[in-house]
Amino acid sequence: MKRTQTVVAALVLATAAGLPLARAADISQGVQTLNLSNGSAVLKHEFSAGNAGNTFSDRYNFSASGGQLLGALVSSLDLPGLGGASFDSFKLVNSTGFSLDGTKQSAPGATAEVWTLNAHNLAAGNYYLLVSGMVRNGAAGNYVGSLAISPVPEPATYGMLLGGAGLVGWLARRRKA
Structure with missing residues (x-):
């Protein structure tokens, strides 16, 4: 009897060891390269x-020419019949490994x-945005976002602006006189 129990226990363990563990599948897209020619x-x-x-953990590569401002956003809806995403992180990473984390703007439990x-x-160089998270429900759906990059105005630009405003003021005063 004891031998039968040992054999049964060994069979149960062998069967359990051969079963795959239930875990979430990785549905990440391949690396995407963004074209920022229009900003x-x-x-x-x-x-x-x-x-x-x-x-998923999606990577979006792009290049910056230096001295630029960057604004990025990702969003997803979780509505009945529409699959949405729940984000774990949203970050900017440069080629040296420095990263800047995004900020969650929505309230917990929001749709x-x-x-x-x-x-x-x-700084000039190569960067990527990393979007990580999981799919909330079983319906088909998506997440969307945008990235905008623009040059920082040079200090001389502000000087020209003030000079032009002063010239307009001087002309307006001269016409009154």
Whole structure:
């Protein structure tokens, strides 16, 4: 009897060891390269139905020429019949490994989840945005976002602005006299 119990226990353990563990699948997209020739780009990832609980970590590469401002946003809706994403992180990373974390703007439990990220005076080089999270429900859905990059105004630009305003004021005063 004892030998039978040992054999049964060994079979149960062998069977359990051979079963795959239940865990979320990784549905990350491949690395995406953003074209910022017009100063902005769209980020998006579409999920097919049946991906509830699956995770993603999407990377969006781009280059900056230096001295630029960056503004980025990702958002997702969680509505009945529409699959949404729950974000774990949204960050900007440069080629040396320095990273800047985004900020969650939405309230806990809200139907829309929004994260933003802003950076000032970027050094010239290669960067990427990393969007990580999981799919909230089993319906087909997506997340979308945008990235905008623009040059920082030079100090001389402000001087020209003030000089022009002064000239307009002087001309207006001269016409009154």
